[in-house]
Amino acid sequence: MLLRIEPRSEPSKTMKYMSPLIAAVLMLISGIIIFTLLGKNPVEAFHAFFIEPVNDLYGIGELFIKASPLMLIGTGLAIGFRASIWNIGAEGQLAIGALFGGYIAILFNDSNGFFILPLMLLSGAVGGMLWAAIPAFLKTVFNANEILVSLMLNYVALLLLALLVHGPLRDPNGYGFPQSVLFADSAILPILVEGTRLHLGVFIAFAGVFVGWIFLLKSFAGFQIQVAGLAQKAASYAGFQYKKLIWIGLLSGGLAAGIAGVLEIAGPIGQLLPTVSPGYGYAAIIVAFVGRLHPGGIFLSSLLMALLYLGGESGQMNLDLPSAVTGIFQGLLLFYLLAADFLINYRICIGALKKEGI
Amino acid sequence: MSDSFAVMIIVATIASGIRLATPFLLASLGEALGQRSGVLNLGVDGVMLLGAFGAYYAVLQTSNLYLGLLVGIGLGLLIGLFYAFITLNLHAEQGVSGIGIYLFGLGMSDLLFQKLVGTPRPILPFMPLEIPVLSGFPIVGEMLFQHSIIVYIAFALVPIMSFVLHRTTYGLNVRAIGENPEAADSLGVSVMFTRYSAIIIGNGLAGLAGAALAIELGIFQQNLTNAMGFIAIALVYFGAWSPKGVMIGSLVFGLVQSIVLQCKTFGVIPRSASDLASMAPAIITILALVVVAKRFKQPSALTKPYVRGG
Incomplete structure (x- = not known):
């Protein structure tokens, strides 16, 4: 099996809107890995970081x-x-x-x-x-x-x-x-x-x-x-x-x-x-x-991004995680986005090189 | 009597200025190499912070200062590899992707520090390495030849970097690719290899700069660099992309910092004025950017990703 990268003939509209979602998902996965490495229960940490801050009216306001x-x-x-x-x-x-x-x-x-x-x-x-x-x-x-x-x-x-x-x-x-x-x-x-x-x-x-x-x-x-x-x-x-x-x-x-x-x-x-x-x-x-x-x-x-800030505060209070985690998430989100944007102009193909008409 | 006291203070100020210039010099030499190859890295401050923490932690654990320096370099190389991949292979926008590195490094170094160390414990810095004979000279000896090894390494890198850039094939390739990657590519120079290596080495130097800072201060804390990495980027413009220019810029900044510190210690100027003086580095940088923009041209291909036939 071969992985190839080839340019798209025109930028993909779908990927333009998909890439932020891909980036957000990758960021969440990285977050779970980081939480686990820090010895936290990932489910608990995820809940404290992303759900708890916004599970009431006050939280939504914040x-x-x-x-x-x-x-x-x-x-x-x-x-x-x-x-x-x-x-x-x-x-x-x-x-x-x-x-x-x-x-x-x-x-x-x-x-x-x-x-x-x-x-x-x-x-x-x-x-x-x-x-x-x-x-x-x-x-x-x-x-x-x-x-x-x-x-x-x-x-x-x-x-x-x-x-x-x-x-x-x-x-x-x-x-x-x-x-x-x-x-x-x-x-x-x-x-x-x-x-x-x-x-x-x-x-x-x-x-x-x-x-x-x-x-x-x-x-x-x-x-x-x-x-x-x-x-x-x-x-x-x-x-x-x-x-x-x-x-x-x-x-x-x-x-x-x-x-x-x-x-x-x-x-x-x-x-x-x-x-x-x-x-x-x-x-x-x-x-x-x-x-x-x-x-x-x-x-x-x-x-x-606001949720990342609130999650950082909540993680600090409930999980004894430094609020610096927010910065890590922000940085990762940006990298993943810029990386995923590559797929707007290029595609990854599986399989041998096809003959291309020029 | 007061005359010799004044001389003493001036000597001490200049010596500490040279010490303070060292992290700037290492980081900006690295950034200059990357920019010469056409790649802007705005993440220097983040790399420095990670290098600083890595070095501090390694020294805390093993008391081996050289290992600390190596860990700093190693972390820098690693981030360099990553940065090269996202900018060169994935064509990430260089104006902003470095901000990601900065935020990541700022957060990660703080997280690791709080989780692995917690309460700050000091480490012992390098002993000054007195150069035989030379260090014995009055005044000059104390100013220039009683520093830690890392200071000598940093200043030795200036002629080395000049030599590499101007007298070797690799340096010629770096400069050619920064100006006109199409032409270099058509002559068979690998744009990818050259830029990859320049970025990785450049980030390694940024990691070393962070390590040097942490070891010199003997401590780590959140945001230890306090934007030194960003000033290092500006110093590359200040120095018009030449190692010698970058060195002069670093010395100016080191001296300004040292003078501000002395004034604070002695209370020569009121507090508000010394706070004003803290703005000096940023303001000097802006003025320098204006002057340089008029007189020198940046590498033509800076921040432009290279696509063959594109």
Whole structure:
């Protein structure tokens, strides 16, 4: 028996949608192996990791809370990724968004007006976009590699946020703890479902994904991005300005990440902390790819990724597994996906080489 | 009196800068080799973390520092093989697949540490190896010739890597494939073999870099590298893909870190300013990327998978 690999005459549509499923299944199998190697009962571990976190209404609410920044950022990044613009800086853009939004909340902590939340969102969006504008500017003017610039800015952003929360933005009556004042009610996203922590931000994220879908698949700029991603030369013959696409690609990610940062601090956290994200900016890259860079797919994959985060927390509490397991799953999911994507353009055949007509 | 004290501090700062530059240098030499062959590996930090943990654990168990270095290299080679397979055979997107390696390495090293070690126990680092005669010189001797063996290995690799890249057939192949794989292939150079070997060796060096870091610090903890691997990637751009350039970049970074550390210890500058200074590596990197992008060209085939006739 011979195994052969041959190119497909055209990319397989089926495999494009099957490959995330294959990747998820392989990830689960690897997970079971890892749990077993750690001396845990695999069935029990599987239950604690993937079922227990979401077997009640509260858990479902938590799932959506965790998924919302991921789906929002994933959609924003997908717009850039489709044009082959690699924004790896969402983690920093999120931190700056949180910083800008949180500053508004602290500034207006004594007043309560309906304007505070919208202003926080706007300010966070501007912050995220400003941070993403740096790699866009350096790429368009100096041709500096956007992957590395956006990545490096993550560290600058995280240090900047921590520095300000340790210093000027610290709660003066907080006994020196590095955290801001607790936000007033008018700066907190209202909870919508009794018995859960499901807040308005989740629906803002849904709306963001929907807007992303309209933009990407129904607008002319979205069309230009798709063309540029598929065939850069064709795009330039058609007169599409690549520089404009770089700006759109990076700013959309910054916008989404900035808003996601505000949703975090005005949602589950309720104040500014030195760290506001457990790596959502990186996880959202995986979410975007697993979701096939399509807002609908990203919505689904963000739920899977959120489950990995919840599972990590649950495994830590119930099985004494370090939460680091989440990162292992995230990494494995991405590898398996990229590997399975090979099957979109190639097929594996069993049997001897057939004579091929050329 | 205060003059000699100042000299002492300067000497100590430079010596520690050279020590701190070593993991950067090893990792970025490895990354430079891979990029010269046309493959970007964003996972260096993950590889370093796994190498660091492997080395730390091996030394903890056997007290053999050399075994620790070997374990670090071995883990790097293994991940290199895997990375080569997914990028070269399966054409995974190099801009993101390295992030998978990073997240995996970050999680796996932490998991193994918590499960196998639990509470951190220090290991004894290498004793400084004093080069006879040279180490006796005042000032220079203390700065340059009283380091651990791994420092000498790392700096010796700079001329070796230069020689391999510019004076051997293998090096010519690596450079040709990074620029124009079609042409190299048509001349009978195996693109697969060359890229596979460059990636595997490069990751082995990243594993060694992690091992060197863990042994130098004598400890392991979660996220020990704290993004050193990402800076190492940027140093390749900083050094314009040449071993010598990468060495200069690593030394600059080592020195910056060392100065920041000294300032923190002596409290010369207020805390907020030293926090600001912690941003220096990332900001210098960005500035360097801007300057380099203007003046040097990256290998033409970087991040492009090679398909014959494709």
